[in-house]
Amino acid sequence: GLAHVEHIDGVVVPALALLGIGKPVPILEVAETMIRMAGKSPYTDIPIRFTGIRPGEKLHEALHGETEEVVKLDIAKIFGLRGDVVKWPGIEAALTALVAAMHRRDKAAALAIL
CATH class of the missing domain: 4.10.910 (30s ribosomal protein s13; domain 2)
Structure with missing residues (x-):
């Protein structure tokens, strides 16, 4: 079942919560945006070097297990985990x-x- 605790204002929130952080953004897009925000051009003014994956580095981050279900709560951008x-x-x-x-x-x- 869904483990829960009572919040101060009476809203039931899960003991395990997951923040809704939006869609994933590729790190390359983040780097290019930061360079542009600094008034420079990616690849022209500031090179972007691809170093490859390092030992232990993850390509994808799992925020919950395969046996867990993400449950919508009455709180914006916060979800519970059931499982x-x-x-x-x-x-x-x-x-x-x-x-x-x-x-x-x-x-x-x-x-x-x-």
Whole structure:
């Protein structure tokens, strides 16, 4: 279900919220716009260099999981998330195993759990 808390003015808001930030904007478009705002011409006055993707860099950012549903709220540009966000039994079991590995000073097992 949708976890929620009461807001001060009585509006029910979710414990997990997502800001509606609009449509994605390509970084190239941002760079070109900033150069133009500075009174310069992209590529002519200021070169734009493409460096390629770096290790660990994401091409797309996911703001919610595949099993979560974005729910429209009565608050402009704020959405709630509905879904099985946290699976407590699995987390509890993993934490118990992690503590046991730490007590055994078993670094490999602790890292595998993490």
